[in-house]
Amino acid sequence: MDEKWQKSFPVSWDQFHRDARALAWRLSAAGPFHAVVAVTRGGLVPAAVVARELGIRVIESVCVASYEYDKQGEIQVLKPISEAIAKKDGGKGVLIVDDLVDTGATARVVREMLPKAHFATVYAKPAGRPLVDTFITEVSQDTWIYLPWDMHLTFAPPIGDKATA
């Protein structure tokens, strides 16, 4: 792991589901929304939870990649938003969902596609926070968020071993 990440914030599936539901609660006061746009891949899971909670059946995707594990590269738009959504009123009434905002580079690119849409993430770091309309939990910029689909159970050495290491 890159040394710029000083802290880690591991998130279990349970915790992620709770946080995505909390996001849906908060968004229920911000709508109504006629469609959800999930920012793949990380946005697919919270988009499903939020769409289920808010009764939204129209789900679109925008496919964006920027990180190779923890290293940020150029933002690549692998698939744009469908014309039916992108061409309609600047995205008014559309809810864009991603798992997290870090530097804000991904959010900036997607916001340009739908300037009037509402942008929501479950987690936010300070540099990206101004680009998000609604989020649930903020973590510091030097924290790496470990999402549940990127993890598996492993042995944890006893605390005493670490203290004497």
Ligand SMILES: O=P(O)(O)OC[C@H]1O[C@H](OP(=O)(O)OP(=O)(O)O)[C@H](O)[C@@H]1O
């Ligand atoms: O604010 P930024 O610095 O742009 O970082 C945030 C983005 O990075 C991650 O996606 P990633 O590009 O790793 O692709 P993935 O969703 O397929 O994992 C995350 O899911 C966000 O979309």
Ligand SMILES: O=c1[nH]c(=O)c2nc[nH]c2[nH]1
């Ligand atoms: O799993 C992730 N955790 C993060 O903290 C992060 N920042 C950008 N992209 C990320 N992916």
Ligand SMILES: [Mg+2]
């Ligand atoms: Mg992503």
